[in-house]
Amino acid sequence: MQGKLLLPAYYMPPISYFQAIVQQPDEIVIDQSEHYPKQTYRTRTRIGTANGILELFVPILHGRKTHIPMKDVKISDDHPWQRLHWQSIQTAYRSSAYFEYYEDDLNYFYENKFEYLVDYNAQQVKLFLKMLKIKREVSFSETFEPYNTEEIDYRRGIHPKQVLDIDSIKPYHQVFEDRQGFIPNLSILDLLCNQGPQSKNFL
Template sequence: MSSGLLLPACYLPNVSFFHAIKQNDQPIVIEQFENYPKQTFRTRTQIGTANGVLNLIVPIVHGRKERVRMNDVKINYDHPWQRLHWLSIQTAYRSSAYFEYYEDDFSAFYEKEYDLLLDYNTEQIKLILKLLKINREISYSTSYTDVEEGIDYRKAIHPRKPSPMVDPKPYYQVFEDKTGFIPNLSVIDLLFSQGPQAKNFL
């Protein structure tokens, strides 16, 4: 069994992911033994553009097995998705106040090829925690079980479910004059807009 704040390994996680971390002063436990669930934030993130929400999806290698554990999911590099994702991020956020401040930190994830999705996502989470100045112990689950003590967010943070963040604090977004404020995008939307003050909006 695991204790702490149990979270899925999401790709460039959304604001509510880090809201949960900030509001719950517990060690972070990243789930690694779940069967990989399709069409979730494990391989998907959402950014704000002039046309509204844009989904960026990391392709994975589909093996013969129907069920694959999260810690065995491999990233597929047959197509240049890294270049396309980074181009989309640049296009959306180049004019943000703090894009250049964090640009080098995030561009590295679109240059290096990670074998496993779990490693790729976890390294992003660690970086973002550092940028948000949230000092929290982080580890992997030791088995797939119920939470003995703590909070389980493994299924709560999902594209088809309401955000667990009850009352999101609005902040300036690049395309807000066209789209209105869009809550719960990838946390990079908040970081590129608010920089060192981003933590105050969680």
């Protein structure tokens, strides 16, 4: 694999995920064969609300297997998480400048059922690339790529516990900035709802 950018399939990925894509103009390869790791952006996202950061979690089915490939991780529908997520997103961004432009496309992910987490997340990644007007091929890995790969690998580099260099982050207007101050590296949804067509320039 030469000239590939290895990425995990994240749920409504953070802004840093798409900054990595813009900075590395290579074909995007989503690793669907990696062992599913807990407590990552694969099942969570962060949005900005009147009360600060709200984390949204996609529930998954937990089997007895401790090392399960990402492509085999199934979404649990034991409770109405999609409805709750959509209500939270609407509450957070309804008053933003551009939410209405993206609303119908986003609503698709909360009105339709998905069996596998990787499919759900990957379709979102493709949608956000389209919204950002980033033309990039996206494919899936056939086998697991070792972490010492020579490819450009962000599977471990973008993490909820990642320490950010705040001074290097370019701020933009956020809906609740007057109450919470600027909150960096939220979901790409936050940037799109607040900056719309200018989002790519921010990246």
